[in-house]
Amino acid sequence: MHEVKTPLIRLAKRDAMPAWQVWCIRGSSFIAAILLGALIFLVLGNNPISAYGTILSGSLGKSTAIRQTVKIAIPLLGTALAIAPCFKMRFWNIGAEGQITAGAVAASYFALFWADRLPGPALILVMAAAGAVAGGIWALVPAFFKAKWGTNETLFTLMMNYIIIGVVRWLQGGPWEGRPGSQIIPQFDSKAVLPKVLGVHCGWIIVLVLTVVMFIYMKYTKQGYEIAVIGESENTARYAGMNVGAIIMRTMFLSGAISGLVGFIVASGANNTLYDGVAAGVGFTAITVAWLAQLNPFAMIGISALLAVLEKGADTLQTRMNVPASISDIITGIFLFCMLGCEFFINYRLILRGGHKEVTGA
Template structure:
C-alpha cells in the first residue's frame, strides 16, 4: 500500500508552535461545532455571540461566570495532579460529593461555632473526606495494581447514591413540608463574599500557584511526573512508587473534596445530591486541554466557565438545550487530542511515491 503522504517524526517542538497547533485545533473544533449546529437549524454565530453575551455581558453575569470557574479550576488542579502520574482519576464527582457531605455534616451539627472556626473545620472535613474517597482506589492501585479507571468511576455512583439516601432519608428536613431537602446551613457556615463573589476565587488563585509550585519545584511533584512517564524509571531511581501514588491521590481527592465544601457552603448553602454538577468530569477536559499545567488550567477553566454559563443563558433566551455546551466541549477536546499527532509528527506530501523508503501511515 503506497501512500501519498509521508509522516516524519519531529524533534521537540518549540512551546510556541505547540500552542499554535492547539489553538488551530480549537478554532477548527468551533467551526466544526458551528457546522453541526447548522444541522439542527441553529445559527452558530448567534449561538456563540449569545453565549458570550450571556456569560460576560453584564457585571452580574461576569460574577456568575466566576462562581462557575471556581469549582472548575480547583477540581482541574486535583485531576491534573493524578493525570500527571497517569493515574486516571475519573472519580472527581464522587470526591466532590464526599467533600460536600463531610463539610455539611460539620455545618449542620456545629452551626453555632464562631464563623472562622466553623469554616476552617468544614474545609478540613471536606478535603479529608475527598482525600479518603480518592485514597481507597489509590491504595488498591499501589498495593495490588488494581485498575483505577473503573474503580474511581464506580465510587462516584456510590457517593451519589449515599447522598441521595441521606437527602431522602435520615437528613431530610422535617420542616420542609414533605419536600425532600436537607436543612440550610446557619450563616456561620456560609463562606463570605469578597468583591461581590464568594471568597472561593481567592482560594482558587492561591491553589493554582501552589499546585504549579508543587508540581514544578518540589521533589514530590517531580516524582509524580516521573511515575507518570515511566514506572520502571521511577523504580530504578529508587523511588517508593506506592507512597507516591498515595500522596498524589490524597492531594487530588483532597482538592476535589475542597470543591465540595465550597459548593455546599457558598453556592447551595446545604447538601444536595446534584452538588458535584458535572465539575468532576468537565475538569478532565480542562486539565487535559491545559496540558496538565496549573497556570494554563486557570485560563482554560475561565474559558469553559464562559461556555457553561453562556449555555445556561441560551437555554433561557433561545430555548436551546444547555447540553449543547457539553457537546461543544467534547468536540473541542476531540480536535485537540487529534492535533497531538501534528505536534509529534510532521506530515508531508511525498513528491514521488516510488522513491519514498518507508510507507506512510496506511490509513
C-alpha cells in the same frame, strides 16, 4: 525477495515543535470550532454572529453574568488542579466526582449539626478541613489497592463515584432529610456559608492560591520530582530507591484532599446545601481541562474560564434565542473536540504512503 506494501496512512511521533507552530495549530483549531458552530447555527436558521454575541454577552456582558461565570470556573479549576499530580504520575484518577461529593458530605455534617456550637470563622475552617480529609480518605482507598495489589485504578475510582452518590441519596431521604417526604437536606446556617469577595464567594481566592501552590509543588519540590519520575517509568523510580506504593498513596490523598476542598467550596459557597448532584459532572470535565493545559496549573485558569464562558453563554442562548439545550451542548462539545484534537496534531503527524512498496529479503 518479496514486496511489502506500506499502509496508506501511518502515524509518527513528532519531534518537538517550535512554540509558534504549536500556537498556530491551536489557533486554527479554535477557528475551526467557531466555523463548525456557525454551521450548526445556520442549519437551525439562526444568525451565527448574533448567536456568538449572545454567548459572550450572556457570560461577560454584565457584572452579574461575570459573577456567575466565575462561579462555574471555580470548581473546574480546583478539580483540574486536584487531578493534575495523579495524571502526571500516570495514575488515572477518574474519581474526582466522588471525592468532591465526599468532601461536600463531611463539610455539610458540620454545617448542619455544629452551626450552634462554633463561631462562624471556626466553623468554616472546620468544614474546610473536614472536606479535605474526607476527600483524601475517599481517594486513598483505590490508591491503597493499586499500591498493594495492582488493581485497575480507572475502574476502581469510577465505581467509588457511584457509591458516595448513593450515600448522599440515602442521607437526603433519611437521617438528614428536612421536611419529611421532601428528599431535601435543609439549607445551611448563614455562619456555614462562605463569605463573598467582589460579589462572588471567596472560593475563587482559594483556588487561585492553590494554583500557585500546585505549580510550585509539581515543579520545584522533591515530591513533584518523584511524581514525574514515576510517570516516566516505575522501574526507574524503584531503581532509584523510591517507595512507589507510598508515593502513589500520598499523591492520591493530596488529589482527593483538594477535590474534597472543592466539594466544601461548592456546598458552602454555591449551593448552601447538599444534594446528590453536588459535583455536577465537574470531576469529568476537569479531566479535559487538565489535559488541554498539559497539566500546567496556570494554563488551567484560562481553559477553565473559557469552558465557563461557553457553559454560561449556552444557558443564555437557550433563553434569548430559544435554542434547544441539546444544541448548546453540541456547540460546547464541538469546541472541546477541536481543542483536544489539536493536541493530537501537535504530538503526531500523518504520513501518506499510497502505493509505495518496500522490498525486503525473504
